[in-house]
Amino acid sequence: MLRLLNLELQKLLLNRTSKILIFISFILPFFVILLSSIKINVFGFFTLELGELGVFNFPIIWHLTTFFASQFKFFFAIVVVSMIGNEYSNKTIKQNLIDGLSKKEFILSKFYAIVFFSLISTVLIGLISLCIGLYYSSYTEFGIIIRETNFLLAYFVKLLGFFSLCLFLGMLVKRSAFALAFLFVLFISEWIIFGLLTWQFDHHVASKIQNFFPLQSMYNLIEQPFQRVAMSKFPEKAELAYDYLVHWHELVIVLGWTALFIFLSFKLLKKRDL
Amino acid sequence: MESILTIRNLTKKFGSLTAVKDLSFTINKGNIYGILGPNGSGKSTTLGIVLNVVNKTAGNFHWFDGNTTTHDALKKVGAIIERPNFYPYMTAAQNLKLVCKIKNVALNNIEEKLEIVGLLDRKNHKFGTFSLGMKQRLAIASALLNDPEILILDEPTNGLDPQGIHQIREIIKQIAAKGTTILLASHLLDEVEKVCTHVVVLRKGIKLYSGRVDEMISSHGFFELKCNKEAELLAFIEKHPAFANVKTENALITAFLKEPLSSENFNKQLFENGIILTHLVQRKESLEEQFLQLTDNQ
Structure with missing residues (x-):
């Protein structure tokens, strides 16, 4: 396992483009979060301090930072599709297999790299949230701090699922740009199918089915936190209430998709003549 | 004799096209094999199948004694297929390091192999900056990293300039001299003739011949003769029981033997x-003449 991960890391980290993209997708969000936690004086008119809004309070901070950081996943998605696209365009996938890597090992080395970067990202976001939280939060009791840390798990699973989807699309179309276009098409078609379902049945049934779609199920893991912040400001407005918690069935759906994408990538490679 | 690769009734179809049809042959240790055949005769497809990149339609093959999986067996094989494929953004040494990791061999061979192919001074240059000849030589270095039991070369001199072709041939000869088994696919007959001891001849995916180069056709060779008394010589040969036929071309008499x-x-x-x-020369038909004779007969 370490050998396969090591292989993939050498391929990625010696490539300048992917190095920059990895930096953008994993390191940049932490700087942004860190910066936003600093008191900013807007041209002397007023001071903007997000900490004052209570958004860095435990446990809401877990929700906020994981949601925010997951928006940067798109940059690593480019890395994932190009690490497949490059293997095809350089024909190094053929050479790797001739050199004695099995098709299964090839897919696994890509998957391990995805797990590795998702894990690092999760650990980093966990640490930074903890530090900012401890600094700003009004409540620092242990019980409150560890409440909703399952957002971290959701963040990890969300990255894993999304990158596995990118891996599969990369294997399917072999070209990075087309794979990203495909991702966009998938996003749109999920909404079109949702629209059709609503028209055929009703909104309630349609949204139930939509929760099983790959992209929607990943989104469901960490829903937008703004409404929640608003809720905490205006607790009397009941129409703002929504279900933002991480549920086990949501995790299972995404993990199911992840397994399916990796399995299909392997089947696809196995069937193909290179 | 210890067998390295055994192929039995191998068939590959691409849709309605049959690229390889019911092919069987065995590669034994220590020999140098050539796979001969015109373009599109199934040479590369056959190599692709045994190298785990093309899926077979029917039949089977096994490496060594048949107890290792194909991908593990390939760790003991060095192979170059058509074009050299490496990561353009990595240097020569980094590319070889990656191959070492795939093959699970120690990294200390890299310098030695780069030396063999004459690329040691370019080891820290990016692969993308190499000329085709250098890329091909790096591919050979990469194939040698694990001190392979067998070296497989598919059209290794394709697209190279005369100097590059010469360099590659010299390297192949050096490797062959060390006793490494070599399998060389080529449509350049004269290339195969220069280095190979055994040949497999393919045409349209069908095996026409496999065996020693000099036993390819049952022939006793011929004499090339010149003489001042040409008429007397011709009359003598006509009467001689060992000769089948005679032809004369530009005062050079070629007499073919039947015993x-x-x-x-x-x-x-x-x-x-x-x-x-x-003038007296006794010769056997060149590989080219034998090959054409063989492919014409069928």
């Missing part, structure tokens, strides 16, 4: 009959 006859005996007989030669 064995040594040049020493033949010369002696002529001398006793008062015919003195100015």
Whole structure:
């Protein structure tokens, strides 16, 4: 396992483009979060301090930072599709297999790299949230701090699922740009199918089915936190209430998709003549 | 003899096209094999199948004694297929390091192998900056990293300039001299003739011949003769029981044998009959002539 991960890391980290993209997708969000936690004086008119809004309070901070950081996943998605696209365009996938890597090992080395970067990202976001939280939060009791840390798990699973989807699309179309276009098409078609379902049945049934779609199920893991912040400001407005918690069935759906994408990538490679 | 690769009834179809049809042959340790055949005769497809990149339609093959999986067996094989494929953004040394990791071999071979192919001074240059000849030589270095039991080369001199072709041939000869088994696919007959001991001849995916180069067609060779008394010589050969036929071209007489006859005996007989030669060469058909004869017959 370490050998396969090591292989993939050498391929990625010696490539300048992917190095920059990895930096953008994993390191940049932490700087942004860190910066936003600093008191900013807007041209002397007023001071903007997000900490004052209570958004860095435990446990809401877990929700906020994981949601925010997951928006940067798109940059690593480019890395994932190009690490497949490059293997095809350089024909190094053929050479790797001739050199004695099995098709299964090839897919696994890509998957391990995805797990590795998702894990690092999760650990980093966990640490930074903890530090900012401890600094700003009004409540620092242990019980409150560890409440909703399952957002971290959701963040990890969300990255894993999304990158596995990118891996599969990369294997399917072999070209990075087309794979990203495909991702966009998938996003749109999920909404079109949702629209059709609503028209055929009703909104309630349609949204139930939509929760099983790959992209929607990943989104469901960490829903937008703004409404929640608003809720905490205006607790009397009941129409703002929504279900933002991480549920086990949501995790299972995404993990199911992840397994399916990796399995299909392997089947696809196995069937193909290179 | 220890077998390295055994292929039995291998068939590959691409849709309605049959690229390889019911092919069987065995590669034994220590020999140098050539796979001969015109373009599109199934050479690369056959190699692709045994190298785990093309899926077979029917039949089977196994490496060594048949107890290792194909991908593990390939760790003991060095192979170059058509174009050299490496990561353009990595240097020569980094690319070789990656291959070492795939093959699970120690990294200390890299310098030595780069030395063999004459690329040691370019080891820290990016692969993308290499010329085709250098890329091909790096591919050979990469194939040698694990000190392979067998080296497989598919059209190794394709697209190279004469100097590059010469360099690659010299390297192949050096490797062959060390006793490494080599499998060389080529449509350049003269390339195969220069290095191979055994050949497999393919045409349209069907095996026409497999065996030693010199036993490819049942022939006893021919004499090339010149003589001042041409008419007498021709009359002598006509009557001689060992000769099948004669042809004359630009005062060079070519006489084909139908039974064995040594040049020493033949010369002696002529001398006793008062015919003195100015030119005597005993030859066997070149691989090209044999190949054309073989493919025409079928």
